[in-house]
Amino acid sequence: MPHAPDTAFDHHDRTEFQLERLILFSDAVFAIAITLLIIEIKVPELHERTNHAAFVSLLRLIPKFVGFFIGFFVIATYWAAHHRIFRFVRRYDDGLIWLNIFFLLSIVLMPFTSAYYGEYPMLRVPFVLYCASVMGTGLLQMLMQRTLANPKRNYVYPEALAHPDLDLGRPLIPTAVFALGIVLTLVFPHSFISRPVFILIFPFMMLYGKRYKRLQREYEARQQVHQTQPAQQEQLI
Secondary structure (H helix, E strand, C coil), X not given: CCCCCCCHHHCCCCHHHHHHHHHHHHHHHHHXXXXXXXXXXCCCCCCCCCHHHHHHHHHHCHHHHHHHHHHHHHHHXXXXXXXXXXXXXXXXXXXXXXXXXXXXXXXXXXXXXXXHHHHCCCCHHHHHHHHHHHHHHHHHHHHHHHHHCCCCCCCXXXXXCCCHHHCCHHHHHHHHHHHHHHHHHHHCCCCCCCHHHHHHHXXXXXXXXXXXXXXXXXXXXXXXXXXXXHHHHHHHC
């Protein structure tokens, strides 16, 4: 009786390996995007090689460095979120792959929008563009988390569907804050009240921490119930 060719597919499920490739590719995109932020800041040319000229040239770079630090921590925050939610994934399909690609597309755009805002911090258009860029990333993250938490998709283990790390409240905060920045810029076009709006993320995240702890307690309580039920059934048997 003829035997089929013995291949790796006969013995190994490569889903875990392919998921690892997906995550490693995402990590590489994040690393490149976060590196491009600093590349946009050029070393100033000194027409006069004096300490005063060097100091003045650094002062002129302050807006760019502000844009760099904001962009750095925004991208780092979304990388942490990507790492946090993808640890639950057990399977994938083309839909999840392309959703992740569009999410990474929004990440790759951030070095440009951040540099544009850092170059012209007093203008409305660069600020609105940067806020819209961050909002787009936040909305895509919310869509990804909602997709992962959909039991019909079967992307994650059933017991992980109610995990607080898949709660939409966390990605909603920066999305709403940067949306507020756009609104303030449009309502008060001659004021700079919208520029430090991103600072609101920190108190809102502290408030969200209380919700996260509550969801964590509820999740752990449900897990304990599920673990004790089989033990009780075994005792009855």
